[in-house]
Amino acid sequence: MKLETLKLHLNSDDLHLFFPLFQKGVTVPAIVGCTLKSLLVDQFAIPVDYVTDRITTIFLDNRPVDDLDRTIIQEGSRVTLSAAMPGLVGATMRRGGFYAALRQGISYAADSEKTSDTSGTVRLKLFNLLLAELAPTVLARGLILERDEFNELLRNLPPQTKHSQQDTGMILLTATF
Amino acid sequence: MDKIARIDMGAAGGPKVTVAGLGDYAGLGGRAMTSLVVAAEVHPLAHPLGAENKLVISPGMLSGTVGSMTGRLSVGCKSPLTGTIKESNAGGQAAQVLARLGYAAVILEGKPAGDDLYKIVISKDGIKVIVDNSLKLMDNYPVVEKLRKEYGDKVAYMTIGSAGERKMLAASIACTDPELRPTRHCGRGGVGAVMGAKRVKAIIIDDAGVTMRPAKNPEAYRDANRKFVEGLRKHPVTGEGLPAYGTNVLTNVLNEAGGYPTNNFKTGQFEGGSKISGEAQAELEIKRGGSATHGCHRGCVIQCSGIYNDKDGKYLTKQPEYETVWSHGGHCGISNLDAIAQMDYMDDNFGVDTIEMGVTIGVAMDAGLAEFGDEAGAIRLLEEVGKGTPLGCVLGSGAGITGKVFGVERVPVVKNQALPAYDPRAVxxxxxxxxxxxxxxxxxxxxxxxxxxxxxxxxxxxxxxxxxxxxxxxxxxxxxxxxxxxxxxxxxxxxxxxxxxxxxxxxxxxxxxxxxxxxxxxxxxxxxxxxxxxxxxxxxxxxxxxxxxxxxxxxxxxxxxxxxxxxxxxxxxxxxxx
CATH class of the missing domain: 1.10.599.10 (Aldehyde Ferredoxin Oxidoreductase Protein, subunit A, domain 3)
Known part of the structure; x- marks a missing residue:
């Protein structure tokens, strides 16, 4: 896979320009075969307390997750992170919440055991309060963007970040603020 | 709140007002008041638009006090949409003002014989019922503007739009917000049609000269309210998520869960979901000089509403709720926030329930009246409702009626009321x-x-x-x-x-x-x-x-x-x- 590397340093006011991208989902490099908790804490370096208290709603491949230690990340897994949500259904989607029974038909069935770790990618989405709080961490670690995703992002970034690009191939983009 | 006002709109010689004590309804407020009155006093087989039905308006048990979040107003009757008992509630200023005037309920009874249209003025000096045919077929925004010239800005208004006067089954009752915009609606079940059937266009509630309702134990009440507010402010949903994004913060999450009904419940995910999310909406509102944080009544600390301006920075509507963004958005395959906001304004102005109206348009799309994703087509259908054309009267009678008229099989209603924005197969x-x-x-x-x-x-x-x-x-x-x-x-x-x-x-x-x-x-x-x-x-x-x-x-x-x-x-x- 042809992968061009690009590093940006941006003003913190520009962080929100990445939010539409994070809502649609971004590809990030990861060691897969690990637990979801390990992905968040060990690889993304998100503090355990933050994972426990703040990331109260998590989806894996569209299924609400209850047990982070018994959820295994596979190549191409789609991981979505959200803070606590309003409404009955917001409460229903909460990880291990009192109302989890109400969505029992779509809940993620816990995996029995971990598989061997390998290099790969996961698709990550960030929603609501977590956009501003986690996007810098994820961006510092790097995103793999398709060329059209990158070009769309470039259109919104400040002029000084414009970059001469090839027409094909993917970009490993890291950004600091 | 020690009295109940009954206004017999059908009394011989014109509407008659009677004010009495609470009697069997002592200690009740809100839904408890409306439902127990309707259950006891309305014949269950009464025609909802007939003289036997009653429209019960009741502030909550703590409305009109210094307590935070106490501003919901309940309206109850036998529903013309469902045929069941109905309680529909809204924010806005009306509950606080009515409660401070001491009314635990105002009950509209009977039905006038003629074609006159009435407004009701409630103040510390009593209740007046006045003929005002100049208000006929006005919609909510213009009618409030007209009334403000007469009654000013220090009152609360409850009004119906043209849909209520036309007795459409999706008709709502609007309550004005702190800025006197008719944006908070008792939306569900056609309560606006019942008000229209009683020929009441507007209720003006003026609390000049009265004070907050006093607590029996004022010090303990203040202390409890302080702790209550602290609890709301420190919680991530009521203190952060709702103030930042409003209820539409749910769009992304429901869409991710596969529980976001799309194209009239054909699938559980909408490709354009992130374009109409609460996150996108809040950013747009702020960018255009509106606001993503706004209370629907004074005393609200959650502030889950907002102000949605158009591209020129001019007020278009209040921040559309999650259910509205869904019903006019994903349910109809529409991913343009401006089009959704335009329809939210039209719903508020004509006086119809945004859930019922959006779901109805989705059913109409299934009938071939417009294509899914056709925002101009959706607006055109809604305009028919505002004009009161025969097609508009069908659409304004809700999803169930529309489905029957146009032979649609997939009609998402229970007891003839449209389903809200959560697919019951996923949840x-x-x-x-x-x-x-x-x-x-x-x-x-x-x-x-x-x-x-x-x-x-x-x-x-x-x-x-x-x-x-x-x-x-x-x-x-x-x-x-x-x-x-x-x-x-x-x-x-x-x-x-x-x-x-x-x-x-x-x-x-x-x-x-x-x-x-x-x-x-x-x-x-x-x-x-x-x-x-x-x-x-x-x-x-x-x-x-x-x-x-x-x-x-x-x-x-x-x-x-x-x-x-x-x-x-x-x-x-x-x-x-x-």
Whole structure:
């Protein structure tokens, strides 16, 4: 896979320009075969307390997750992170919440055991309060963007970040603020 | 709140006002008041638009006080949309002002014989019912503007638009917000048509010269309210998520869960979801000089609403709610926030329920009246409602009628009321509430996520199927109680997670009324309300066979999870066995 590397340093006011991208989902490099908790804490370096208290709603491949230690990340897994949500259904989607029974038909069935770790990618989405709080961490670690995703992002970034690009191939983009 | 006003619109010689004490209704407010009055006084087989029906308007038990979040107003009647008992509530200023004037309820009775249109002025000096035919067929925004010139800006207005006057079954009653915009609606069930049938166009409520309702124990009440507000402010949902993004923050999450009904419930995910998310909406509102944080009534600390400006920075509408963004958005395949906001404004102006109207347009799209995703077509259909054309009158009568007229098979209604924005195949438990609630499909009928604190019906094992029945029952009981207090249902999040905040709520109720309130008292109130409502519906001819979802939810799997609604009829029939 042809992968061009690009590093940006941006003003913190520009962080929100990445939010539409994070809502649609971004590809990030990861060691897969690990637990979801390990992905968040060990690889993304998100503090355990933050994972426990703040990331109260998590989806894996569209299924609400209850047990982070018994959820295994596979190549191409789609991981979505959200803070606590309003409404009955917001409460229903909460990880291990009192109302989890109400969505029992779509809940993620816990995996029995971990598989061997390998290099790969996961698709990550960030929603609501977590956009501003986690996007810098994820961006510092790097995103793999398709060329059209990158070009769309470039259109919104400040002029000084414009970059001469090839027409094909993917970009490993890291950004600091 | 020590009196009830009854206004007989059909009295010989013109409308007659009678004010009396509370009698059998002492201690009630909000939904408890509206439902117990309707259950006791309205013939269950009465025509909803006839003289026998009553429109009961009641502030909550704590409305009109210095307490925070106490500004919900309940309106009840026999619903012309569902044929069931109906309670529809809204924010805005009306509840606070009416409560400070001392009215626990204002009840519109009878029906005038002629064609005159009336406005009702309620102040400390009494109640006047005045003919004003200059208001005929005006919509909500212009009618409030006209009334403001006469009655000023220090009052609250309740009005109906042209849809209410035309007695459309989706018609709402608008309550003005602190900026005197008619943006807060008692939307569900056609309560606006009942007001229209009684020929009442506007109610002007003026609390000049009166003060806040005093608590029996003022110091304890202030202390409890302070703790209650602290609890709301420190909770991530009521203190951060809702103020930042409003209820539309749910779009991304429901879409990710595969529970976001799209193109009239054909699939559970909408490709354009992130374009109409709460996150996108809040950013756009701020960029255009509007606001993503705004209270619908004074005393609100959650501030889940906002101001949506157009591309030129001019006010277009209040921040559309999640259900509105869904009904006019994903449900119709539309991913343009400006088009959705335009329809939200039109709904508010004509005076129709945004859920019923958006779902109806989706059904009309299935009938071929427009293509899914055709925002101009959707707006055109809504314009028909505003004009009152024959097509508009069909659409304004809701999704069920529209489906029948145009021969559509997939019509998402229960008891003829449109389903809200959560697919019951993906979230089966909410389907239990949709099916069994006394109100017709209504997400807010089982919304008060405080059942674990209240211990309604005991603890539930969330891993068992029957847990869904128990949870729905308990949620409906808790919600009926909270709907009676005048409290916004969004307080439930802080109550759910913070026992001290729930205690503060009990202390507010107790110190205000000079009694000791317990969780058991709250549960008893909820059961009393639900029992009265169920009894009314039974006498109106409703049976267990009405407590069902439309068949397509049982036969058509929904993507991405490819699930159908699995709850058995016998399980649904257990919801109200307590």
């Amino acid at each position: 089966q438990g909410i389907g239990v509430t949709y099916a069994t609630t006394t109100q017709g499909a209504d997400h807010t009928a089982g919304y008060a996520i405080a059942t674990n604190i209240l211990k309604v019906g005991g603890d539930v094992d969330p891993l068992k199927t029957e847990g869904q029945i128990e949870l729905s029952r308990n949620l409906q009981i808790a919600t009926a109680a909270i709907d009676s207090t005048g409290m916004c249902l969004f307080i439930a999040f802080a109550i759910l997670d913070q026992p001290e905040t729930f205690q503060a709520l009990l202390d507010m109720l107790g110190s205000f009324h000079g009694i000791t309130m317990t969780g058991d008292d709250v549960v008893a109130l909820g059961k009393k309300v639900l029992s009265a409502e169920r009894d009314f519906n039974t006498r109106a001819g409703f049976t267990k066979h009405d407590d069902r979802l439309p068949r397509f939810f049982y036969t058509e799997p929904v993507a991405p999870h490819n699930v159908t609604f699995m709850m058995k009829d016998e399980e649904l029939d257990e919801v109200f066995n307590w």
